[in-house]
Amino acid sequence: MKILGILASHQEHGLNAQMLDTVLKNVDSGTETETIYLENYDITPHKYHEKNAVLDELSEKLMESDVWVFAAPTYWRELSGVLKDFFDCMRPKFVYFKENGDTIPGQFKNKHYLSITSCYVSPLENFLTGVTDESFKTIDRVMSAAGVIKTGEIVLPGTFGMKELPDSKVELCKKYAKKISVKKRKDDSTVKRYIQLFFMIAVMALITMGIQLPLSRWIAGNFWLNYASFTVIFFVLLGSILHFVTFVKHRRR
Ligand SMILES: Cc1cc2nc3c(=O)[nH]c(=O)nc-3n(C[C@H](O)[C@H](O)[C@H](O)COP(=O)(O)O)c2cc1C
Known part of the structure; x- marks a missing residue:
């Protein structure tokens, strides 16, 4: 080593x-x-x-x-x-x-x-x-x-x-x-990344459903509207957090 x-x-x-x-x-x-x-x-x-x-x-x-x-x-x-x-x-x-x-x-x-x-x-x-x-x-x-x-x-x-x-x-x-x-194998963060991804998705899904609540008057009962709004909100949130984690977040202090 x-x-x-x-x-x-x-x-x-x-x-x-x-x-x-x-x-x-x-x-x-x-x-x-x-x-x-x-x-x-x-x-x-x-x-x-x-x-x-x-x-x-x-x-x-x-x-x-x-x-x-x-x-x-x-x-x-x-x-x-x-x-x-x-x-x-x-x-x-x-x-x-x-x-x-x-x-x-x-x-x-x-x-x-x-x-x-x-x-x-x-x-x-x-x-x-x-x-x-x-x-x-x-x-x-x-x-x-x-x-x-x-x-x-x-x-x-x-x-x-x-x-x-x-x-x-x-x-x-x-x-x-x-x-x-510590001698590392190729990329030893794979499991950690999957766990992070799981929690990211769990939190994003929760926020998305929270944002959908006030919209329920229009989308409740309409499967496709519900689905489309969920997909768009989820995509924007997940895209932003991934961008932050990948490109923006660096140690600053
Ligand atoms: C050419 C030059 C450009 C620098 N530009 C910046 C800068 O844009 N912002 C800043 O906060 N410090 C700047 N610094 C300060 C250095 O980042 C600082 O001196 C650094 O901690 C020196 O590290 P060293 O002790 O290993 O040489 C600059 C220093 C030099 C010599």
Whole structure:
């Protein structure tokens, strides 16, 4: 079992480095760890028919690890440029291309990852406006294309003037260290997802029937009106909650 930390901050010993370090130092004994600082690598795009020794070396490090921990600050409300550049250049190694140009997960399919980011704005502002969301979303988009499975997110807002990690974040880093130390099978969240889906449907059905109550004067006794209104209300509610869970909800505090 090996865990690879990928630090993508301008600062080699900044807060993201500290969070990454705390995670890696607290993994179970017997778990091998390594950190790479992306600024130390001359990352350039892959040119056809030419070997790219840097990308090959990084690709090997990714391949020999079971879990990747990305630590990248939020810059300009987005993912730090160096991690984005790394993702851009690694694209041919992350995905296979089909004849029609579509992509499918490549050689790293079913590995796992944890995302870490931080920002200056306060926890309240980040909670309300989601300054760090884009950083997480970009990592998720790339990892999803590569078939790499998410294990969680750590966010540290309010970093202006901060030199050391607050105790609560140290504890969170330790918690994730334990979580990622366990060797996972392909996607071990399937049962959890079915249970979540069951409760989502149960709650949505209840809300839908509640919304239908005031409409009962028009729809009661008419099977097709009842059915059509249920379907439309249920679809809107379920669509909204799925959108929220899939695209919007990220750790903000
Ligand atoms: C180029 C740049 C852009 C930044 N943009 C934002 C931003 O849009 N919003 C914000 O809250 N913080 C922003 N920050 C602050 C960083 O997110 C913050 O300094 C981060 O916690 C640094 O992490 P580090 O200690 O690991 O380097 C920016 C910092 C830099 C250097």
